[in-house]
Amino acid sequence: MEPVNFKHHGQLYFADGNIVLIARTAADERVAFRVHQSVMARNSPIFADMLSLPLSGAVESYDGVPFVRMPDPAEDLERLLQVLYIQPMLQIKRFDSDTPLIVKPLLILANKYEIQHLRANIIQKLEEDWPRTLSEWDEIEHYAEGKAKTCVQDVQWDRTCDDFPDLHLPEAASAINLSHACNVPNILPAAFYHLSRISILHDWDRTHVALEDNGIPDYSDLVNGARTARWNLLSKEDFICLLTGRERLKDAINVKVWTEHNAHVTHPHPNEDYGGCKSKYWSKVWDVVERACRESSDVLKTLRDVVDILQSSGNPALCYSCEHGIKKGIDEVRNEIWNGLHDYFDLPLRA
Template identity: 60%
Template sequence: MLSLPPSNEAESYDGVPLVRMPDSAEDLERLLEVLYNQPMLRLKRFDPNTPHVVKPLLTLANKYDIQHLRKNIVHTLEEDWRQTLSEWDELEHYAEGKAKTCYRDLDQYREPEEFPDLHLPEAASAIRLARHCNIPSILPAAFYHLSRITIENDWDKTHVTHTNDHIPEYTELVAGARTARWDLVTREDFVCLFLGKERMKTMVDYWGKGGNSAPSHPHPGTNKPECDYKNWLKIWGVVERKCQQSSDVLKTLSDVDDILTSAEKPTMCYTCDEAVTTGLDDLRNKIWDNLRNYFALPA
């Protein structure tokens, strides 16, 4: 842009060509600061404010084709919004650990320093950024996470000065309840959100009724009590019911012991028991792999 030869109509200032840049001075200053003083942009891991911090930089990186800066930012966002189910599970364990630490402080009559939610990615701002700056890779995980959060848990209304004397949400926040900046969610993304939630539940229902790729009974036609087909159907009926009632299907399916206990688990042979566990794992992977389709997201 700066090296293009000037035309006869080009503006000049003090005898040199003038290039007008419509971007805000604050954003340009931040961009130049990163390029000259911080060539490797350092961003805090899992910071819920990362989308807000990087949006001006990413917008300018796209506009002026600064590829190394864009790649750096996108890489950080993809680490916050996991790309595989195993990575997602690791992040969930990290979140649970944060919640246990805060809850332990509360249990010992100490004021927790911060809520776990302040150390974990925030979905609504991430989705808004991904739409604005074309980062489709983070959308599936961000939409799934947002689908787990009740609209009553609004970031701006919740993260104010709390005391456990009169704020009912206080204990929930300490225990790991997540919030979202719901005011950033567009009408179109609300449609995608509700569509995805319905499609996930439909998928589980279809799977439980023996749909495509559903697990089949390991011992068809057997008369052994421990391999009774009715017991097999009973367990998958519990899976379907629990998922229909859950706002976090992936977490529900990961708790095999809870599912089997709720089914008043009959005596099962080792092969049947393993088939249930494998089936639940396969269903989790299938749901994760199809999040983009469920929420009608771009590739």
């Protein structure tokens, strides 16, 4: 059988290829990819098994070689073959808000055909955007704050800022959606925590494409570094995990800060004064910490800014030991919160 209504792919139709893969586009066109069995088999055990089957006389052929009708969308198969033939090292821009949307179809095929090196490459990039350690999280946060500061300065100097930080920072809802679809559990704790900081009113589509009644976009929040989410990509179960995590975070913070507040054992000089440092200052600072956390939607950031907390408490004349003890206690609370994200949001086990 020699079908004649196939459209040859411009780049991925090799004259010396020994098999043709046929796939449909969204517009219902049939695209022919002429490739090499050896290349496909080398990258995928599934393709190796599929293409090793003995050919019978009834096998369909096209352009003199056998062809296989593929169930995958032509657009997705094209991207996969481009990686295998043209761009072996997949280029993914770090912190791109669209990364999960871009790589999801490719990761689905990498999983389906067990192309392990491609799956590992994509997951590595995703985990760089959604880190597993608190120190890596802090690095990304400093980067985001720097982007926001630059944008604000541009506006202050009457320069247009339409390159909003939100466009160049990871977007959580699409990452969570991809995680479920492609089995990438390690990115979930950071993604859910980030999502817990965002107002439901800060919707990606509404914020980036909607206009005010006067036809001028309201970008004030974006200029100041506001983050948005593609809320429509979350499932009902995701929303339950999100709301559960928010409540558990509040409870955990109250318990952990209160524990540090009353940690008289770790207080360098409990119930006595030491030089200009009075023991009541210890409690005063922890009162400020507790109040700041209670009012915050981002406790990791609040606790990170220890200097601001000390200033808010009137810069009491703490001795070195007390100041060091408070900073150490705050670090311990931050680490406990970070390490507990998995449980707070009821997330699946990490890989």
